[in-house]
Amino acid sequence: xxxxxxxxxxxxxxxxxxxxxxxxxxxxxxxxxxxxxxxxxxxxxxxxxxxxxxxxxxxxxxxxxxxxxxxxxxxxxxxxxxxxxxxxxxxxxxxxxxxxxxxxxxxxxxxxxxxxxxxxxxxxxxxxxxxxxxxxxxxxxxxxxxxxxxxxxxxxxxxxxxxxxxxxxxxxxxxxxxxxxxxxxxxxxxxxxxxxxxxxxxxxxxxxxxxxxxxxxxxxxxxxxxxxxxxxxxxxxxxxxxxxxxxxxxxxxxxxxxxxxxxxxxxxxxxxxxxxxxxxxxxxxxxxxxxxxxxxxxxxxxxxxxxxxxxxxxxxxxxxxxxxxxxxxxxxxxxxxxxxxxxxxxxxxxxxxxxxxxxxxxxxxxxxxxxxxxxxxxxxxxxxxxxxxxxxxxxxxxxxxxxxxxxxxxxxxxxxxxxxxxxxxxxxxxxxxxxxxxxxxxxxxxxxxxxxxxxxxxxxxxxxxxxxxxxx
Ligand code: FES
Ligand SMILES: [Fe+2]
Numbered sequence: 001x002x003x004x005x006x007x008x009x010x011x012x013x014x015x016x017x018x019x020x021x022x023x024x025x026x027x028x029x030x031x032x033x034x035x036x037x038x039x040x041x042x043x044x045x046x047x048x049x050x051x052x053x054x055x056x057x058x059x060x061x062x063x064x065x066x067x068x069x070x071x072x073x074x075x076x077x078x079x080x081x082x083x084x085x086x087x088x089x090x091x092x093x094x095x096x097x098x099x100x101x102x103x104x105x106x107x108x109x110x111x112x113x114x115x116x117x118x119x120x121x122x123x124x125x126x127x128x129x130x131x132x133x134x135x136x137x138x139x140x141x142x143x144x145x146x147x148x149x150x151x152x153x154x155x156x157x158x159x160x161x162x163x164x165x166x167x168x169x170x171x172x173x174x175x176x177x178x179x180x181x182x183x184x185x186x187x188x189x190x191x192x193x194x195x196x197x198x199x200x201x202x203x204x205x206x207x208x209x210x211x212x213x214x215x216x217x218x219x220x221x222x223x224x225x226x227x228x229x230x231x232x233x234x235x236x237x238x239x240x241x242x243x244x245x246x247x248x249x250x251x252x253x254x255x256x257x258x259x260x261x262x263x264x265x266x267x268x269x270x271x272x273x274x275x276x277x278x279x280x281x282x283x284x285x286x287x288x289x290x291x292x293x294x295x296x297x298x299x300x301x302x303x304x305x306x307x308x309x310x311x312x313x314x315x316x317x318x319x320x321x322x323x324x325x326x327x328x329x330x331x332x333x334x335x336x337x338x339x340x341x342x343x344x345x346x347x348x349x350x351x352x353x354x355x356x357x358x359x360x361x362x363x364x365x366x367x368x369x370x371x372x373x374x375x376x377x378x379x380x381x382x383x384x385x386x387x388x389x390x391x392x393x394x395x396x397x398x399x400x401x402x403x404x405x406x407x408x409x410x411x412x413x414x415x416x417x418x419x420x421x422x423x424x425x426x427x428x429x430x431x432x433x434x435x436x437x438x439x440x441x442x443x444x445x446x447x448x449x450x451x452x453x454x455x456x457x458x459x460x461x462x463x464x465x466x467x468x469x470x471x472x
Contacts, residue, residue: 013038027405034206035391040339046447048073050164052173054310058157059193065108078102082124089161090125090147156185175250176423183292187283190353195363198347201372205384207342210334214311215254216246216435224379235325246435247424252307252442254435258300270300273327274316291421309334319364328366340388407432
């Protein structure tokens with residue numbers, strides 16, 4: 001949508017965001033963007049309507065007929081494996097009156113039947129029949145009235161859906177983030193698998209606060225999470241953990257890696273994210289280039305955000321402060337339920353071809369620390385809730401400007417490291433808020449419908465036109 005149309009449809013939101021476009025250059029963000037109905041409606045259209053959104057993983061629906069129910073913005077989609085083994089992502093809405101046809105969060109079925117008048121759809125979305133078909137519809141062309149399919153693409157088994165026909169393919173969209181995802185999920189020949197169905201729960205917070213936290217808010221580790229660290233949840237202190245990199249990975253994607261380097265090169269006591277040796281010696285390092293190998297070897301923790309609202313984390317923690325810390329993989333979706341509410345979706349993964357006992361240990365460690373009742377998670381969500389509440393209050397909304405300046409104007413110690421071996425602009429150490437500014441610069445570009453790059457926000461497009469009509 002062009003700028004004028006956007007300004008007409010969302011006048012107040014556009015005004016706030018135009019001001020933010022100037023203020024973010026000084027590291028200033030108005031708190032109002034974190035709890036505002038008009039901005040939220042604009043996000044649904046400009047962000048969730050146009051980006052690749054994480055929906056789930058192939059291993060959640062391994063058999064023909066398996067399905068899960070997932071969301072992009074507010075719209076529900078059935079992600080189903082059909083009889084030919086293909087995955088389809090289809091709007092959960094009957095074409096007769098729009099009634100929802102999928103009654104469970106997951107399951108296995110050959111058909112979905114609408115509860116209202118009984119139209120029947122195959123698990124590939126084709127309409128195949130209805131009650132009293134001859135008397136009621138006679139010549140209706142059922143081919144024209146299947147479920148609406150949306151674009152879907154898969155990377156390392158992770159399924160993404162996109163509502164726009166104009167967005168470039170997923171791999172172009174992921175840009176340099178691919179390089180870092182390959183390091184995490186591509187170095188075991190059997191790939192990763194989900195360890196359980198996702199845990200999900202509602203938090204009264206704005207989705208951007210979660211996305212920016214996982215983009216590289218490592219500063220909060222040393223205060224908010226010091227109690228978890230003090231009781232021995234992690235094998236290292238949170239201050240030590242600040243030695244590492246913040247990376248702008250293209251198109252608003254961010255990465256944060258705890259990794260120590262000195263003039264002689266890299267060093268860490270916790271190589272390969274602290275995976276036990278008998279696991280990391282099974283890593284397929286041949287799948288990586290020399291620079292990736294170096295980064296993987298020296299990483300003790302890694303997290304990031306796949307713009308806009310999916311995050312990943314690999315970190316080593318103990319499940320009971322007694323047993324050895326082990327790494328876990330958590331993938332998140334911060335599903336917006338309004339300007340002040342998210343449903344957190346939390347999947348735990350592990351390499352498929354690792355021992356069952358290790359998978360169980362990893363799952364327990366992850367869930368004890370990062371889940372609805374996790375000792376890290378409870379710290380985080382409480383702060384996101386009060387920030388969102390503040391953002392909705394009359395006086396704060398108008399007057400409170402937030403400081404995102406760490407790393408600017410000689411504040412903080414983060415500086416660009418030209419010697420970083422991987423792609424993307426990298427800053428060392430993790431005392432900086434450059435990733436958050438990068439995230440919001442990309443966000444502003446998308447919200448205001450700008451084609452032109454702004455400072456710090458790369459646009460990686462391949463210049464092709466992906467327009468095609470909606471398929472059924
Ligand atoms: S609304 Fe679905 S069959 Fe009528
Ligand atoms: Fe946290």
